[in-house]
Amino acid sequence: MASFPTTLEHGSASAATTRLSIDLGALAENWRTMRDLSGGARCGAAVKADAYGTGVDRAAPRLAREGCRDFFVADANEGARLRPLLPEARIFILNGVFEGSFAQTLAHDLVPIVNSPEQAAFWCGNADGRPYALHVDTGMNRLGLTPEQAVRHSEGGAPAPSLLMSHFACADEPGHPLNARQMQVFSGLRDCFPGVEMSLANSAGIHLGPDAHHDLTRPGIALYGGAPVTGSVTPMRPVVTAEAQVLVVRQAKAGQTVSYGAAHQLTRDSRIAVCGIGYADGFHRSASGAGVPLRSAVPQGAYGAVGGLRVPVIGKITMDLTMFDITDLPEGAIGAGDWIELLGPAISLQEAATAAGTIGYELLTSLGRRYARSYRD
Numbered sequence: 008m009a010s011f012p013t014t015l016e017h018g019s020a021s022a023a024t025t026r027l028s029i030d031l032g033a034l035a036e037n038w039r040t041m042r043d044l045s046g047g048a049r050c051g052a053a054v055k056a057d058a059y060g061t062g063v064d065r066a067a068p069r070l071a072r073e074g075c076r077d078f079f080v081a082d083a084n085e086g087a088r089l090r091p092l093l094p095e096a097r098i099f100i101l102n103g104v105f106e107g108s109f110a111q112t113l114a115h116d117l118v119p120i121v122n123s124p125e126q127a128a129f130w131c132g133n134a135d136g137r138p139y140a141l142h143v144d145t146g147m148n149r150l151g152l153t154p155e156q157a158v159r160h161s162e163g164g165a166p167a168p169s170l171l172m173s174h175f176a177c178a179d180e181p182g183h184p185l186n187a188r189q190m191q192v193f194s195g196l197r198d199c200f201p202g203v204e205m206s207l208a209n210s211a212g213i214h215l216g217p218d219a220h221h222d223l224t225r226p227g228i229a230l231y232g233g234a235p236v237t238g239s240v241t242p243m244r245p246v247v248t249a250e251a252q253v254l255v256v257r258q259a260k261a262g263q264t265v266s267y268g269a270a271h272q273l274t275r276d277s278r279i280a281v282c283g284i285g286y287a288d289g290f291h292r293s294a295s296g297a298g299v300p301l302r303s304a305v306p307q308g309a310y311g312a313v314g315g316l317r318v319p320v321i322g323k324i325t326m327d328l329t330m331f332d333i334t335d336l337p338e339g340a341i342g343a344g345d346w347i348e349l350l351g352p353a354i355s356l357q358e359a360a361t362a363a364g365t366i367g368y369e370l371l372t373s374l375g376r377r378y379a380r381s382y383r384d
């Protein structure tokens with residue numbers, strides 16, 4: 008397994024008290040899994056938001072090497088950053104095109120996903136027949152022409168789009184009735200756009216079966232190790248491992264309290280590992296061991312893992328520091344300078360996200376900039 012040097016955007020990697028390890032081999036394997044699940048459709052990749060926080064400069068070329076040719080990013084700036092890495096790829100811009108992004112879109116040969124009749128008129132009137140994709144809203148009321156507007160567009164004499172797409176609102180709940188309705192509305196547009204490629208499924212949508220696949224799929228979260236279906240055991244391999252370094256181990260007495268607000272009172276004499284990670288690193292305050300009124304699913308908060316054993320967060324997570332109760336670990340199992348896993352092989356993305364009252368997407372995309380990063384393959 009090849010490893011690459013550990014880097015930090017600013018400063019010295021060895022001085023960082025948080026570290027991320029990103030497994031590009033697992034990313035590639037997850038993409039192959041989604042490709043195989045896509046049936047006859049080609050499989051693309053959503054690499055917006057810095058490839059869900061994993062680092063688009065490394066993730067996207069690795070996916071291209073695996074055979075991925077279609078990439079989805081949010082805006083033209085993300086597309087411009089991607090273009091030199093992927094000179095041959097089709098790069099789609101999910102947020103569409105407007106006057107301020109037009110030059111960037113042309114200069115980097117990006118394909119805007121036109122999201123309204125106004126955007127369609129703007130692109131078709133100014134882009135000299137360059138390719139574009141057309142987004143149809145089939146039930147989310149977010150981006151896209153209504154189905155009626157899409158039909159009108161197809162009859163209006165504008166050049167045909169090279170891709171017709173829509174997006175599921177509830178694909179992570181396979182039994183939700185909106186899924187079938189969206190599939191039906193989308194398929195109903197096929198005859199208005201003869202010969203145009205169609206794309207509907209994100210990671211969860213791919214699991215809805217052949218009627219969702221069409222010509223091109225767009226997985227994101229599953230590539231990065233997320234569970235595509237809510238509450239399911241994910242078949243994906245973990246890609247991101249996040250760890251925090253123990254700065255200090257302290258002894259505290261029963262009856263004393265821990266962290267801000269004195270929200271956690273110790274019921275026994277305790278050993279506490281104080282780690283150099285906090286909510287500024289995306290280890291959300293809502294994952295705190297106490298004092299989180301809005302989080303009902305996991306009242307006790309998040310866990311870390313030390314050599315296969317679990318240690319609970321105690322007290323509130325602070326900006327730069329988090330406390331773990333290591334009383335139950337064997338004496339000497341962990342000390343200052345050692346590392347606690349917060350996310351990775353022992354603690355799944357899904358579990359860590361649920362403990363913070365959020366979803367894996369938000370956890371990955373809010374990892375901060377203080378991590379020392381390394382990649383392996």
Ligand SMILES: *Cc1c(COP(=O)(O)O)cnc(C)c1O
Pocket residue numbers: 053055101174208209210211225226227228229
């Ligand atoms: C982000 C996004 C995707 C990828 O979704 P996942 O749920 O991460 O697989 C696909 N399509 C669109 C339109 C998106 O915005």
